[in-house]
Amino acid sequence: MLVNLISGDRPRSAILTVLLLGVLVCLAFAPFLFPGVRALDTAATICVFILLVASYDLLLGYTGIVSFAHTMFFGFGAYGVALASIHMERGWDALFVGTLAGALAAAVVAFVIGLFSLRVRAIFFAMITLAVASAVAVLVSQLFQLTGGEDGLTYQIPRELTPAFRLGEVFGVRINGRILNYYLVFFTCLALFLVLLRIVNSPFGSVLEAIRENDFRAEAIGYRVVAYRTAASCLSAAMAALAGSLYAIWLRYVGPDTTLSFEIMLDVLLMVVIGGMGTMYGAVLGAVIFVLAQNYLQNLMGAGAGLTADLPLIPQLLDPNRWLMWLGILFILSVYFFPTGIVGRLRSRK
Amino acid sequence: MSEPILALDGVVTDIGQYHILKGVSFEVPRGQVTMLLGRNGVGKTTTLRTIMGLWPARAGRILLDGEDIARAPVSNRAGQGVGFVPEDMGIFSDLTVEENMILAARSGPLDGARRDWLFAAFPPLRTFWRSEAGNLSGGQKQMLSIARAMAEERRLYLIDEPTKGLAPAIVSTMVGALRELKAQGASILMVEQNFSVARALGDRVVVMDDGVVVWTGTMAELAADTARQERLMGLSVEAH
Numbered sequence: 001m002l003v004n005l006i007s008g009d010r011p012r013s014a015i016l017t018v019l020l021l022g023v024l025v026c027l028a029f030a031p032f033l034f035p036g037v038r039a040l041d042t043a044a045t046i047c048v049f050i051l052l053v054a055s056y057d058l059l060l061g062y063t064g065i066v067s068f069a070h071t072m073f074f075g076f077g078a079y080g081v082a083l084a085s086i087h088m089e090r091g092w093d094a095l096f097v098g099t100l101a102g103a104l105a106a107a108v109v110a111f112v113i114g115l116f117s118l119r120v121r122a123i124f125f126a127m128i129t130l131a132v133a134s135a136v137a138v139l140v141s142q143l144f145q146l147t148g149g150e151d152g153l154t155y156q157i158p159r160e161l162t163p164a165f166r167l168g169e170v171f172g173v174r175i176n177g178r179i180l181n182y183y184l185v186f187f188t189c190l191a192l193f194l195v196l197l198r199i200v201n202s203p204f205g206s207v208l209e210a211i212r213e214n215d216f217r218a219e220a221i222g223y224r225v226v227a228y229r230t231a232a233s234c235l236s237a238a239m240a241a242l243a244g245s246l247y248a249i250w251l252r253y254v255g256p257d258t259t260l261s262f263e264i265m266l267d268v269l270l271m272v273v274i275g276g277m278g279t280m281y282g283a284v285l286g287a288v289i290f291v292l293a294q295n296y297l298q299n300l301m302g303a304g305a306g307l308t309a310d311l312p313l314i315p316q317l318l319d320p321n322r323w324l325m326w327l328g329i330l331f332i333l334s335v336y337f338f339p340t341g342i343v344g345r346l347r348s349r350k
Numbered sequence: 351m352s353e354p355i356l357a358l359d360g361v362v363t364d365i366g367q368y369h370i371l372k373g374v375s376f377e378v379p380r381g382q383v384t385m386l387l388g389r390n391g392v393g394k395t396t397t398l399r400t401i402m403g404l405w406p407a408r409a410g411r412i413l414l415d416g417e418d419i420a421r422a423p424v425s426n427r428a429g430q431g432v433g434f435v436p437e438d439m440g441i442f443s444d445l446t447v448e449e450n451m452i453l454a455a456r457s458g459p460l461d462g463a464r465r466d467w468l469f470a471a472f473p474p475l476r477t478f479w480r481s482e483a484g485n486l487s488g489g490q491k492q493m494l495s496i497a498r499a500m501a502e503e504r505r506l507y508l509i510d511e512p513t514k515g516l517a518p519a520i521v522s523t524m525v526g527a528l529r530e531l532k533a534q535g536a537s538i539l540m541v542e543q544n545f546s547v548a549r550a551l552g553d554r555v556v557v558m559d560d561g562v563v564v565w566t567g568t569m570a571e572l573a574a575d576t577a578r579q580e581r582l583m584g585l586s587v588e589a590h
Contacts (some may be wrong), residue, residue: 206449210442217440221498222428222456278444345570 007201011348047189054283055239060276066214069129073237073261077102077244085155099245110237114230276288276341355537361410372561385552431505439495443484454501471527491518
């Protein structure tokens with residue numbers, strides 16, 4: 001049954017299996033294993049980014065399309081929920097309508113971009129997506145009456161998903177709406193990740209891989225490459241929008257920095273590359289490592305600097321303010337030593 | 351005589367500034383193997399790629415069962431039942447042998463009886479069914495490439511140098527499989543440099559030189575005329 005659930009796509013490495021099960025258990029029981037607001041926030045961010053990175057892997061890893069508009073679609077989903085929550089009555093309807101509208105808008109825009117630019121060479125497509133994403137980011141910033149501009153938007157979500165809603169205690173942990181909200185994010189991300197696994201392991205997924213490897217050849221055996229690329233682009237965009245909606249439900253805030261920034265786009269790109277392109281499971285490891293590093297590397301370095309305070313140079317190097325430098329070094333090393341990503345490396349071990 | 355499965359009429363193809371095909375005209379009879387022969391660089395591969403649509407024909411008509419497909423998209427030509435085995439094999443090395451075969455069966459799931467027939471013709475495919483195609487040897491890749499074209503019944507098979515660079519044992523496996531395909535009444539247009547293979551399989555011959563057809567006839571006629579072989583292609587049957 002478990003094999004069916006993952007569409008027969010086994011991890012094909014004992015270490016990878018253990019790592020993935022570890023991540024699954026940690027995320028499934030995060031409220032009980034890692035108490036505290038910050039830990040729960042990190043766990044929810046990991047869930048959302050796993051989905052976002054996996055949806056980008058469908059595009060980059062499986063279809064061979066480089067797009068810089070993925071965070072724009074992420075933003076569509078987030079702003080969909082925010083705008084619906086503001087303009088409709090507080091409730092589940094607003095979340096549902098906002099999520100659906102965001103995913104639809106993302107799929108339609110991806111369809112239009114794809115139709116006009118997926119016929120051209122990959123580099124031009126990448127440039128076009130970059131231009132569209134930049135234009136949308138500027139637009140969101142300028143239309144402050146609608147989008148809140150650089151300040152973003154705050155809004156109310158159903159009371160059942162807020163800390164004010166209390167249910168009781170389980171294993172010494174107070175169950176409140178925040179934890180229900182976490183499980184909404186967790187289970188939705190898990191379900192959508194399994195859907196993505198099903199897609200890449202279907203005949204449609206094989207065609208995408210064939211196109212990535214040799215689009216002329218795929219065309220010569222009868223597949224309309226533009227149609228398949230466009231379909232993959234729409235699916236990927238809709239999934240990114242759904243991830244954005246979940247993030248907006250979790251944060252109860254959207255702004256250009258949290259959903260639309262180019263910085264997030266680069267983070268997503270790095271997560272795919274570090275985890276391993278074209279593997280889906282790479283998205284899990286990439287997102288976990290990256291988000292943990294973003295959230296806890298500074299603390300770790302602070303502790304390291306404290307422990308080595310009497311030594312020369314090392315405390316300065318471990319200064320928490322230098323965390324971005326170490327993050328950069330970590331990425332360079334990981335790309336150097338794992339060119340096929342962590343999953344590729346683990347799978348190639350004999 | 352029935353209408354040919356394929357007819358080329360004055361096909362002109364340019365690649366960049368070079369005029370490769372300068373008005374190619376010939377017919378491929380239904381249910382027969384037509385060998386496209388000629389020296390290196392005379393336009394044989396370009397002819398196959400033009401029929402498939404991988405190079406656009408600047409002028410002329412390509413009639414598949416009487417319908418002009420010269421302007422049709424590549425995927426439509428494949429969808430109309432033209433199976434293509436390119437010179438470089440063109441397999442998808444990241445996919446498994448099974449996935450390569452499933453991709454090629456466009457009209458539905460891979461038929462079990464046909465798969466068994468292909469396993470009998472190309473035994474290594476059964477052994478490496480779930481392996482990544484990139485891990486196969488050169489000969490096995492060529493077997494997969496041809497098997498993929500045979501994954502379902504096609505109206506026409508275009509096969510480019512199927513035995514190029516293969517060991518003799520694999521060449522005989524390949525010839526055996528193609529003979530079986532021929533026995534099923536398939537229509538095949540094949541480019542082949544190995545004349546003994548061409549003679550073993552071919553019914554008709556089209557000889558090209560410098561982008562045009564210079565001779566057409568039966569394989570029996572060409573095989574019997576050493577002087578013609580030397581004049582047309584710089585080879586003789588005895589040399590093979």
